[in-house]
Amino acid sequence: KIVRDQANRPTGIFLEQATKFITDRLPEDDVETMENAILRGQAMAISAGFTMIQGGPLLPHEIHAYMRLADRMKIALRTSLWGDLLADEADFHELMDLRAVLQDSDVLELSTLKGFVDGVVSAQSAYLQPATKDRPAEGCLVIEQNKLNDMVLRANRQGFHVALHAVGSEGTRIALNAFQFSKEKLAHRLSNRIEHIELIERIRNQFVMEILIKIEKGVSLAQFKLDLRLVLDELPSKPIFKGVQVVPDVDCL
Numbered sequence: 001k002i003v004r005d006q007a008n009r010p011t012g013i014f015l016e017q018a019t020k021f022i023t024d025r026l027p028e029d030d031v032e033t034m035e036n037a038i039l040r041g042q043a044m045a046i047s048a049g050f051t052m053i054q055g056g057p058l059l060p061h062e063i064h065a066y067m068r069l070a071d072r073m074k075i076a077l078r079t080s081l082w083g084d085l086l087a088d089e090a091d092f093h094e095l096m097d098l099r100a101v102l103q104d105s106d107v108l109e110l111s112t113l114k115g116f117v118d119g120v121v122s123a124q125s126a127y128l129q130p131a132t133k134d135r136p137a138e139g140c141l142v143i144e145q146n147k148l149n150d151m152v153l154r155a156n157r158q159g160f161h162v163a164l165h166a167v168g169s170e171g172t173r174i175a176l177n178a179f180q181f182s183k184e185k186l187a188h189r190l191s192n193r194i195e196h197i198e199l200i201e202r203i204r205n206q207f208v209m210e211i212l213i214k215i216e217k218g219v220s221l222a223q224f225k226l227d228l229r230l231v232l233d234e235l236p237s238k239p240i241f242k243g244v245q246v247v248p249d250v251d252c253l
Contacts, residue, residue, distance in 0.1 A: 001014075001015040001016065001018050001125065001140055002014055002015075002018050002021075003015060015119060015123055015125045015140060016116075016118075016119045016123075016125050016140045016142055017140070017142055031065065031068075034062065034065045035065050035068065035069055035074075038065060038066060038069060039069070039074065041053075042075070042076060042077055042079075045077060046076060046077065050077065051077060051078065052077055052078040052079070052080070053077050053078075053079055053080070054079070054080035054081075054082065054112075055080075055081075055082055055114075056081060056082025056083060056084065056112075056113075056114040057082055057083060057084035057085060057086075057087075057113070057114040057115065058081055058082060058083055058084060059083075059084050059087060059091055060083075060087075060091050060094040060095060060098060063081050063083070063095075063098055063110065064098075066079060066081060066108055067098075067101075067102075067108065070105060070107055070108055075107045075108065076107075077107070078107055078109075079107060079108050079109070080109050080110075080111070080112065081102075081108060081109065081110045082110075082112045082113060082114040082163060083095040083098075083110060083112070083113045083114070083160070084113065084114065084115075085113040085114055085115030085151050085152070085155060085162060085164075086115060086143075086151060087113075092154070095110065095113070095160075096158055098110055099111065099160075111160065111161055112160060112161040112162070112163050113155045113160045113161070113162055113163070114162075114163045114164075114165070115143065115148070115151060115152075115162065115163075115164050115165070116142045116143070116164070116165045117141070117142055117143060117148065117164055117165060117166040117171040117172075117174055117175050118139055118140055118141055118142055118165075118166060118167055118168050118170075118171030119139060119140045119142070119167065119168075120167055120196075121167060121168075121198055124139065125139050125140040126139045126140075126167040126168030126171060126198070127139040127140060127141045127166075127167075127168040127169075127170045127171035127174070128168040128169055128170055128171075129168075129169045129170045129173075139168050139170070139171070141170075141171070141174070145174050145177060145178070148164075148174060148175070148177075148178040149177070149178050149181040149182070151178075152164075152178040152179065152181065152182045152192070153181065153182045153185055153186070156182045156186055156188050156190050156192070157186060159190070160190075161190050161191050161192060161193070162179075162182075162190075162192045162193075163192075163193050163194075163195050164178070164192075164193070164194055164195065165194075165195050165196050166194045166195070166196070166197060167196055167197065167198045168198075172194060172197055175194050176194075179192045
């Protein structure tokens with residue numbers, strides 16, 4: 001979505017997939033730029049006391065940058081690299097090859113593919129259920145249900161776990177539908193998960209093994225403990241959440 005003012009003029013704010021109008025026209029980072037960015041991010045994590053980092057989505061050429069640094073003994077943290085769930089077929093097969101290569105690495109691993117279902121609450125791009133049944137859902141849907149089903153199934157069939165960013169209640173429902181579709185097709189026991197979830201209608205915990213609770217950076221330790229305690233107290237009190245494992249995810253960078 002391109003945000004416009006009351007006169008329908010672009011404001012300069014691009015939300016979610018609309019940013020591709022810009023990023024698709026940028027030149028690709030050269031090897032040195034990419035490696036320096038990785039090292040700067042690693043230095044920030046180390047200065048904050050972290051011993052492991054994870055994230056994505058990454059395409060093969062970006063994973064190769066990590067591998068080059070690891071070969072030069074420049075990777076100082078255990079690093080879980082998340083491939084791009086929407087990678088094209090050529091890149092997807094290369095991700096499978098890279099996973100096999102990294103099985104012998106002491107610092108790098110590739111076992112998860114990352115995808116996005118919707119946006120965030122602060123930008124009003126989380127995909128929300130409508131206030132009334134006669135209205136359409138609100139927010140930004142990044143990927144349609146059928147395509148998401150196919151992408152999750154493709155990943156799970158090859159043994160990749162899937163991490164989906166889903167914040168809004170409708171985005172969460174679509175993510176759960178994709179997990180259910182894959183589970184019914186493959187009867188797997190992979191740890192698919194939803195990240196950054198904030199607005200929930202209901203959770204069918206037979207299809208989700210972990211829920212990551214997003215705690216905003218910069219909050220005090222006391223507020224962090226309070227927010228986390230509210231979640232931990234609420235979930236077990238409801239039968240539909242029985243057996244759900246809650247994993248705090250602190251946004252540190």
